[in-house]
Amino acid sequence: MNEENIVEIKDLRKSFDKGKVTALNGIDLEIKKGEFVSITGPSGSGKSTLLNMIGALDRADEGSVHVAGYDLTLKNDLSEFRSREIGFIFQLHNLIPNLSVLENVEIPLFERNLSGEEMRERALKLLEYMGLSDKVNRKPTELSGGERQRVAIARALANEPSIILADEPTGSLDSKNGQLILEHLRELHEKEKVTLIMVTHDMNVASLANRTIEVLDGRIKT
Amino acid sequence: MSFISLIVKNPFRNKTRSILAIIGIAIGIATIVALGIVTDGLKSSTEDTLKAGGSDFTVMESNISDMLFSSIDEDYVDKIMETDGVEDAVGVLTAVQPIGDNPYFIIIGIDPAKLYLSEMEITSGSAFSSEDAKELVMGKVAAENLNKTVGDSLTLNNTDYKIVGIYQTGNLQQDGGVFMSLDNAQEIQGEEGKVTMIYVKIEKDANVEQITQSIEDKYGNDLTTVASLEDLQSVDQGLNVIDTASWAISLLAIVIGGVGVINTMIMSVYERTREIGVLKAVGWKNRRILSMILGESVVLTLFAGVVGIVMGVVAIQVILAMGMSGIIEPIYSLDVFLRGFLVALIVGLVGGFYPAYRASNLPPTEALRYE
């Protein structure tokens, strides 16, 4: 594996429903440490499946997937990998409704050996960074869509991941709030040097990245 | 936020469903606790009866199903007195008759010379003194219930007995009845020359086991000895029936409560499918998800445990207030409450395990795709 690459995928194949639906049909992909890559393509082409493979939410049928030094095709518990290396941002914020904004950001920290005070401090700092210091004790339902997505970004950053995986992060926001979220993501990439991989079907959004990959019928279009 | 406080918060997201589940389980726990309070009281008063007057063991008829049916020849009292190591023995005839509101009014016949062995405290009047006089002493509880006092009389089998004293022993069964001479009791019961039990007191340094063994060796065909409640349970089926029934009811409560918990927790996991997917995505181990759901289930049932214990105690108070105070002698032991909690804990763990296992094994991508 090339030292510079944080993601190395070779001939990755994945099908669902006992082979009836082929989602990924031989993907080869290399992503360098610190890169900002966007993945585009029509609906159902396999973008989310590819992102999930990188984040070890699912396993490959065939091929190899190496991410941040982990071989994800080895059959062991990958929760440790997800906790240490990956921060997910979804189209829907998926915040827990009965918990406060602060508590939602603390959720990923349970797998660390932190005291309650340390957890709180870390979450508060991230929320401050996302411009939400005045909303820490609110419930997610009391926030706007853009604010919720910023909480979700804070949550994704809680464990200081080396890679942020964002699946249509602006997909359910209006253009003004979408713009703000993209600003945050770009700032993260530029200032914190995190690797950012973002799925989007919006060409304007995709063009913010260093590189755009197009997926079509489970393959990367060249 | 601690993991525990997350677990405690979650069950109350859907308040209606959780409250319904808590009520369902609490009713089961209340039944167990109420039964425990009553049966403990029953056992303790039975034990008091066995050890009446500080006797060391009791002799009964062998091969009977209930101590109430015991009947032995009065002659055995003297024979047992002669046994090595025995200091004193007294034959007692116990009869039960419905009187007033009490269907289990107890009549105890005893040799007046040995009445002191019952350790009763005469609170007014005096003890009956002769074998033949139609006299009796009445327990404090019975006197209150029947509104009788010294000088009044009580009619038993068409004969008037003069109440010469009121006593107190602290045992509800005894305080709810009367003591009279053995001859009189035998006459009322039509059991001339018979006694129900013989209470035996042994000499200071004598060994209970040796003496009971020698009595059983000699008279084993007719007599059996009972030195403890456990001994009694091997002789007396009544207590066993009550024990078995309360176990069966407890088991039923556990099963019903368990099904309620499984149902509630499955619903809760189902509703939170996406959320569980997110927890996996942020790096939670399967084991943590399992403990969270299992913990929520236990929080629910322990809550039900508290509610159930309160309900059980209230139910007993209501039953007592409805006029059963002469029959039921509740014992509120820590043991009964711990049993209630233990059952709650078991129901929570057993009922929560399957939903928790399912949640922890959800494939994350499917959970996240769930609408």
Ligand SMILES: Nc1ncnc2c1ncn2[C@@H]1O[C@H](COP(=O)(O)OP(=O)(O)O)[C@@H](O)[C@H]1O
């Ligand atoms: N868990 C799954 N079970 C069954 N089919 C799935 C699953 N995940 C994805 N698919 C199918 O795989 C294909 C690719 O899906 P996806 O990666 O979500 O596409 P995209 O994100 O590009 O819209 C689709 O046909 C989709 O229906």
Ligand SMILES: [Mg+2]
């Ligand atoms: Mg998708």
